[in-house]
Ligand code: ADP
């Protein structure tokens with residue numbers, strides 16, 4: 284029977300209890316679904332180890348030897364069995380905790396031992412090894428590569444360990460050999476030298492040899508990436524047809540500002556991205572553009588110039604930012620720059636009072652206000668615009684998908700969308716997450732910036748850090764000291780912050796110190812911030828509320844406490860708060876002395892480079908895309924089963940080309956040859972495996 288319709292319940296070794304678990308934990312419904320549950324690695328059963336060769340705990344080993352001695356330990360339910368196994372080169376201890384009474388051991392008989400060694404009390408141990416008398420070892424047991432499957436706790440409890448799954452999948456092989464319908468057309472397979480789906484599934488689970496396993500994986504990775512790209516590019520093509528408000532004019536507002544109010548010459552990169560954006564705005568098609576530029580690259584000014592273009596064409600703009608502090612800061616910067624231009628700006632945040640809201644709503648509806656800056660408060664339904672033509676979203680990763688989509692609905696057609704981010708997104712991730720957005724990049728910082736110097740100190744060098752603070756303040760500079768604040772750990776984190784603050788007060792009785800954190804009232808927070816901004820206080824102690832957008836050019840030192848607890852992109856963002864003026868700035872990462880390897884690597888890359896792209900790439904490599912900051916809240920749109928955005932960048936490019944070629948010729952996938960792709964996309968969508976971030980929005 285066709286494996287794609289065969290209910291997993293009725294497959295050998297499954298039954299209704301296991302089927303329930305498979306459905307819940309892996310979303311496996313049919314036999315074919317289970318064949319798409321791929322091994323994460325293989326153990327080479329053709330290789331035999333000597334005990335003296337065992338070097339690490341991660342690799343399962345296979346050894347031929349004998350048991351020289353065994354004895355039970357303890358009594359009753361905690362009874363264990365321990366045995367000594369030797370192969371002449373050395374000894375290894377075997378241990379059983381469970382099912383002890385079923386273990387039958389014979390001395391001085393050759394056994395094939397298989398299991399994962401662990402180091403305990405300076406000796407190698409294997410807990411619950413597979414032990415087979417050599418007389419019963421069948422030749423095929425020690426051939427080829429044995430697949431290891433990812434499992435969950437629930438699966439293990441129902442006996443579906445890696446081995447259990449292997450048995451279930453093995454029993455599907457006879458039917459699989461009869462062939463499954465392919466998901467890629469013959470032409471595509473020929474062009475990219477890909478094996479058939481049947482061959483790929485056979486060899487991904489039970490490979491004949493390494494080469495056929497690699498060909499199988501290559502084909503399955505291609506398939507996975509190809510369908511993602513096909514869907515993204517199809518969305519993009521559809522979106523290209525969206526009507527956009529035409530904004531062809533470069534008018535008085537823009538020109539007057541550019542001539543008389545521009546505080547500095549634009550950088551080449553700012554000019555280029557402005558040009559790209561203007562190209563979209565006048566095209567008559569709706570713009571969907573991602574503007575990425577490192578912290579401090581001058582995105583705000585670009586946003587403002589875009590808003591002026593919209594205003595020149597009779598449209599309003601809203602600029603949405605993630606925090607109240609940032610909204611206020613933007614409001615100040617923008618209104619200062621616009622002074623005397625006649626362009627009207629307004630602010631709307633959670634703390635805008637009811638009394639203020641009445642006239643504000645009215646002015647938005649009448650079109651009197653050109654630019655509205657705000658937090659998510661501006662999404663609320665009662666906020667209506669006369670003619671919203673452009674939405675600019677700053678630091679987009681802090682908004683959820685739903686929040687963004689509500690902005691889209693404030694006018695007859697979707698407004699032009701400009702998403703700005705300071706967290707550069709590695710190309711592979713951008714191609715999957717934002718593959719249907721145009722991307723503009725500001726790859727140049729304003730002139731005269733001195734790169735921030737970064738140091739990594741362990742906390743026992745507090746004295747040096749304090750000396751450094753003193754020196755900088757003596758030069759007239761200001762200092763940030765930032766503490767992590769994680770929800771799960773809020774109480775302890777608040778204590779850390781408070782202790783840190785007290786200690787600074789004790790160490791520096793001669794300085795004034797502000798403190799801000801998320802639990803303060805907005806007004807108090809604002810007052811403390813203002814004291815620092817005005818230079819009344821020399822040190823600002825804060826949680827990450829200052830992470831985004833604060834601009835105090837006189838602050839030249841960023842001290843990040845417990846830096847090991849911050850992610851890379853957060854560290855980079857925080858560092859971006861200094862280095863905004865003409866003076867040399869510094870970032871000090873303070874950690875405990877003993878660090879896990881990935882943590883040390885994070886500190887090292889921070890010390891080594893200021894390049895946000897390098898940092899983002901490293902972040903992706905160290906943590907994997909699923910856990911990248913910036914994707915946590917919006918969620919990664921795809922769960923990749925076999926391909927990796929870290930290592931399969933090249934294959935991703937190839938798959939993207941393949942998808943693009945097909946869509947260029949047949950955008951609706953309606954030809955006979957392409958029906959196979961349309962069909963597969965439908966299936967993926969129905970099974971919820973193609974929930975696209977941007978697809979959900981429009
Ligand atoms: P971000 O891209 O991080 O949002 P901002 O827009 O906050 O960066 O700009 C950072 C700083 O650089 C601000 O103080 C801004 O006034 C300044 N700036 C922006 N563009 C230029 C420029 N072309 N020349 C000099 N300074 C600039």
Ligand code: MG
Nearest residue numbers: 582583677832
């Ligand atoms: Mg900014």
